[in-house]
Amino acid sequence: MEKRVYNFSPGPAVLPVPVLEAAQRDLVAFPGAGCSILEISHRSKTFDKIINEAEANIRKLYGVPENYRVLFMQGGAILQFGMIPMNLLRNSGKTADYVVTGTWTKKASAEAKTQGSVRIVWDGKEGNYNRVPKAEELKFDPNAAYAYICSNETIQGVQYPREPDVGGVPLICDSSSDFLSRPVPIEKYGLLFACAQKNAGPAGVTTVIIRDDLVARSPEDLPSLLNYKVFAEGKSLLNTPPTFAIYVVKLVTDWLLNTIGGLEKMAEINRKKARMLYDAVDQSKGFYLPHAESASRSMMNVPFKLSSDELTQKFLAEAAAVDLCELKGHRSVGGCRASIYNAMPVEGVEKLRDFMLDFAKKNG
Amino acid sequence: MEKRVYNFSPGPAVLPVPVLEAAQRDLVAFPGAGCSILEISHRSKTFDKIINEAEANIRKLYGVPENYRVLFMQGGAILQFGMIPMNLLRNSGKTADYVVTGTWTKKASAEAKTQGSVRIVWDGKEGNYNRVPKAEELKFDPNAAYAYICSNETIQGVQYPREPDVGGVPLICDSSSDFLSRPVPIEKYGLLFACAQKNAGPAGVTTVIIRDDLVARSPEDLPSLLNYKVFAEGKSLLNTPPTFAIYVVKLVTDWLLNTIGGLEKMAEINRKKARMLYDAVDQSKGFYLPHAESASRSMMNVPFKLSSDELTQKFLAEAAAVDLCELKGHRSVGGCRASIYNAMPVEGVEKLRDFMLDFAKKNG
Numbered sequence: 001m002e003k004r005v006y007n008f009s010p011g012p013a014v015l016p017v018p019v020l021e022a023a024q025r026d027l028v029a030f031p032g033a034g035c036s037i038l039e040i041s042h043r044s045k046t047f048d049k050i051i052n053e054a055e056a057n058i059r060k061l062y063g064v065p066e067n068y069r070v071l072f073m074q075g076g077a078i079l080q081f082g083m084i085p086m087n088l089l090r091n092s093g094k095t096a097d098y099v100v101t102g103t104w105t106k107k108a109s110a111e112a113k114t115q116g117s118v119r120i121v122w123d124g125k126e127g128n129y130n131r132v133p134k135a136e137e138l139k140f141d142p143n144a145a146y147a148y149i150c151s152n153e154t155i156q157g158v159q160y161p162r163e164p165d166v167g168g169v170p171l172i173c174d175s176s177s178d179f180l181s182r183p184v185p186i187e188k189y190g191l192l193f194a195c196a197q198k199n200a201g202p203a204g205v206t207t208v209i210i211r212d213d214l215v216a217r218s219p220e221d222l223p224s225l226l227n228y229k230v231f232a233e234g235k236s237l238l239n240t241p242p243t244f245a246i247y248v249v250k251l252v253t254d255w256l257l258n259t260i261g262g263l264e265k266m267a268e269i270n271r272k273k274a275r276m277l278y279d280a281v282d283q284s285k286g287f288y289l290p291h292a293e294s295a296s297r298s299m300m301n302v303p304f305k306l307s308s309d310e311l312t313q314k315f316l317a318e319a320a321a322v323d324l325c326e327l328k329g330h331r332s333v334g335g336c337r338a339s340i341y342n343a344m345p346v347e348g349v350e351k352l353r354d355f356m357l358d359f360a361k362k363n364g
Numbered sequence: 365m366e367k368r369v370y371n372f373s374p375g376p377a378v379l380p381v382p383v384l385e386a387a388q389r390d391l392v393a394f395p396g397a398g399c400s401i402l403e404i405s406h407r408s409k410t411f412d413k414i415i416n417e418a419e420a421n422i423r424k425l426y427g428v429p430e431n432y433r434v435l436f437m438q439g440g441a442i443l444q445f446g447m448i449p450m451n452l453l454r455n456s457g458k459t460a461d462y463v464v465t466g467t468w469t470k471k472a473s474a475e476a477k478t479q480g481s482v483r484i485v486w487d488g489k490e491g492n493y494n495r496v497p498k499a500e501e502l503k504f505d506p507n508a509a510y511a512y513i514c515s516n517e518t519i520q521g522v523q524y525p526r527e528p529d530v531g532g533v534p535l536i537c538d539s540s541s542d543f544l545s546r547p548v549p550i551e552k553y554g555l556l557f558a559c560a561q562k563n564a565g566p567a568g569v570t571t572v573i574i575r576d577d578l579v580a581r582s583p584e585d586l587p588s589l590l591n592y593k594v595f596a597e598g599k600s601l602l603n604t605p606p607t608f609a610i611y612v613v614k615l616v617t618d619w620l621l622n623t624i625g626g627l628e629k630m631a632e633i634n635r636k637k638a639r640m641l642y643d644a645v646d647q648s649k650g651f652y653l654p655h656a657e658s659a660s661r662s663m664m665n666v667p668f669k670l671s672s673d674e675l676t677q678k679f680l681a682e683a684a685a686v687d688l689c690e691l692k693g694h695r696s697v698g699g700c701r702a703s704i705y706n707a708m709p710v711e712g713v714e715k716l717r718d719f720m721l722d723f724a725k726k727n728g
Binding site for chain 1: 585589
């Protein structure tokens, strides 16, 4: 086997090794099917079992109530940025409330403006998106079509410790980069979606958990694949779904249930991993500078800076030399970023923490 | 290794075994990358090389002119059914011309009607879609926004021997089930698209070959992922693309170029395979009844009937018992259908032909 490094990429990101090994084993001939998982008909009993298990696993992990659909769609989070206002805002005569906490909510609100009236409830640009708003900073419109947040901003590394109170308005949440990383009270959401390539599987499938009353709102003048109602009625099989990506989601959720033991356990491990890195930053006496304020820190993406570009380059090069890879921060924040999703093993984070301590000692 | 059968599924469909073996080999650790192909960043040099090679291969195979973009999108053919009229019909003040030759053009024209004015130029329903129209049956509107055809109807097994003359109007073609199966003069098309899961790779990626003047037509009030112009400017990397599916498209097009030797060679093999089955049907003295008229017969999907449902069931069961699988026809046509895409080996078709001759002898 080729060498595997510790991959701190923000996504596509690290997957559990047992998941990769299972997918590899079945890639030429899926047991009992006589053909590869890539060649199996989406109308076959074999695939029916796979997609039903993937859905059942997500329902079980989150405790998804009966009045919610779990859909597997294509197009990533950015297609949802368009579909949400196409289905729930356009022709509603209402305004949608967006809370802008970083790159992805900024992008989502811009996409929504092509479809209807958007109000920015709060915008964190003054602090270069280093925190989520406090409860008292948020005044939602009780007549809004919906209120929109991103639970975890991948680029800025800011995460809501818990969802804000939006009153009676449907809460829409982009959970792409913290999906399945901790328990979430789904009943507080109207719609929660996540592309797979951070915590749930490979790029190419997006999970949408949507409440029945929102499904019912879809207008009739939309192409079928862009219409939540039609898509939900077709049970994600309106056309050929991304079969392989859904199969990997099934394997990852199997792993979460059976190897990890559920989302409480996963969250505990994730908190432990994040604490190691934030402690290394906080105890460095300013050698490493955190981007996010303490109360808004992400358990998934840990951005931090060093005092100069030169030192940052040195850090990245020396880290890569010991197989700690993909640690470069996004250009809008700069510095470094460690993405430590579910599948990043504790040993990988320990190794990074030790490297950080050592590097600070030598260069501080 | 688990047993592999001959899989005549209409899609997701058979893939070349060397492609599956290569994908399997790299699934845990891609050579030189230190992580799985599923975990590689879409912004990495490794993936950049993969997507560029996939595009270059398609350009080389089809001889795609310089003034065409090759895009890798999500959402399958059905998202294109919506995107084409959203980008090229809505707000154009024009009508779009659709030629309805089977299930997929019927569906495409219905989706287009949600976005604008559609004219059905010809509809083959009288013959239950058993042929493509003759040149003299087609009168295209010289002021149409575009003229739309499906080069090969997967369900009915009817295929245009060559594209109709649509005058100066942009010709749009759904080539999902005959993509890369024969040479095509791309310069005669405005836009040609194909989902991957028949001839090009796994489900989850759709190739769109689009001329620059059509790219330029996209209106500004569309979400970015649904806008050809924005998507083309982003070079298919507007958001995370389905990286694994694109990687398999690269492997399949490598195979077409290097193992098969190009589309002329592929077409020759495909004609030979199709002829074997059509000869078996034609020489059966009515035991097997073809669906499509001779001049419209598909080289990819071969639907045929037996005299009763009972005999059809017997045929399917006995075929499956000797590993000739997925031969059931679609309910709208009935009977049987053998999908014999590029990756179906000649031996698989020979085995089916021999089985058909033997079955007719025993049951005729």
